[in-house]
Amino acid sequence: MTQFFLSRAVGDDDSYAIRFFQDLSAKVRVISGVDGDVGFVETVESGSRSPWSTAARNALADCQTFVALCSPRYFLSERCGRQWSIFAERLRRYEKETGRRPPALISVPWGDSGGGEAVRQLIRLRSHRPRYEALLASVARQIMETIEEYQIPPMSPSFDPAKVPNAFGYAEVDSTDHAESGSIGQKPPRKDLVEAVSQRVHFIVAAGTRAEMDTVREDLRFYGERGRDWAAYRPALAEPLVAHARALAAEQLFGSDVAELDDLAERLDRARRNNEIVVVLVDAWITKLASYRRMLAEFDSHAEPSVAVLAPASLTDAETVRHGGELRAGLTRALPRNLARQDQLVRIEIDSPESFEVDLVAALEEAQNRIFSHGRVFRRPAQDEPVDRPILQGP
Missing domain, CATH: 3.40.50 (Rossmann fold)
Incomplete structure (x- = not known):
């Protein structure tokens, strides 16, 4: 069983994302007592445009939590959108069967669109190390508490990720599809917010x-x-x-x-x-x-x-x-x-x-x-209503 799947946009500060994965894995191992692999992340070599590996499909099929490094680049990535959809569908099925909603989709503000301070900035600066360690501990605790309280059934890894709807594909998926992919309380970002970046x-x-x-x-x-x-x-x-x-x-x-x-x-x-x-x-x-x-x-x-x-x-x-x-x-x-x-x-x-x-x-x-x-110079019309930020669940 994979304790967590780290979903990230390849090319979005890769070295820091891999370091975050390694640091989070270390925290989870300490809490769980597991000596070995506890999470999965796609490497730079696997890339955002390469075929989906068997390891990635297996991890998405059985992971118990899903950690998303949210940034403008993330929400523009079709691969990340498909990963989100796959895990959200597993949670939707679990909720339908049990009536319970696991807090298993964990968003981390990797860039400006996450609604908080960018974690990649905390990694870079030594002066922010205590805050970075506290965030790692918080995410690791949420992962383990979710695993202890909920057991999300795996799905067959034989699915074809390329045929899964992209949760962020606004030109191809209507608003009702978006609501369903975020039915556990984690809504994908609104179209106007993505286009703004x-x-x-x-x-x-x-x-x-x-x-x-x-x-x-x-x-x-x-x-x-x-x-x-x-x-x-x-x-x-x-x-x-x-x-x-x-x-x-x-x-x-x-x-x-x-x-x-x-x-x-x-x-x-x-x-x-x-x-x-x-x-x-x-x-x-x-x-x-x-x-x-x-x-x-x-x-x-x-x-x-x-x-x-x-x-x-x-x-x-x-x-x-x-x-x-x-x-x-x-x-x-x-x-x-x-x-x-x-x-x-x-x-x-x-x-x-x-x-x-x-x-x-x-x-x-x-x-x-x-x-x-x-190009033309023009002012965008004012919004009739305030624009809400995406509702994402995290530590």
Whole structure:
């Protein structure tokens, strides 16, 4: 049994987060008398974008408490949102069966959004050591008292974490889903609070479905039932490209949502009004389909200088490599104005996941700089009601 699962955003002061995990584990071992592993945390090597390990699934399936290091980056992390949902669902089932609500989801204010002093600051400064030790002891006591009073049944570790709803995925989950994932009294942060700490990115997936691609190409393993299922770098990167893009954006403290090409005009209009970023992810194969060519041509005719256009062409996709010349020509005919820009916001034939990561981060930075330089200046309307901070349970 895992006494606690430490949920954190990879890249958010990693060395201090691992130190917190080690220090908390030591406190729990002293109180419990257990000599060995008492907790679980994903390391930097496992990463926020790597496949879910068997160890992580097992720990989420049987851990008795869940400690969340809350920060703006945490609430923008899809992986953390899925971890939260998995544990909250276990607690919801326990409450339904017993009528009892364990105080097992423990939030620690790692950054400014937790409602208290950031714990990572306590770790850094020797003068704060007594306060840090007191917090560790408090968290460790809550972990052990919860374990002694409640026995939360494990779930099968055979679940697929990638299919679990993201508790913080506001573009994909409605407010009733949020309430349920926080039904034990720990509500995920409100959408307006998350957006307040980040600029928004609209990812537009310009790709076809498996059925549509079946008419123009032979290898269909990169496609799914929806355009946004396009996994350009499979098998090296098994997840859909846009999921990878959103994880990268979150690491840069950008909030994001996803739309497909037929929603592009509406997203462009919203982005202009609110100084938001638009990134179009283009599969060159759609230039072989008349309906997609028309939509790309319509987009290109407006010449949006702050919109990023990224077109992967994986070196491991033999069919794409074989047809590289005609696909490049198709993009040139469909997007002549955009390709003529030849700047950081337009990249085609991105041949690997690593190159995609570099190009996307550079495009986000450049788009943000252009918006800061040329975007609209406006005041946000005042809220009709005070904005409540997230309700999180902790020591």
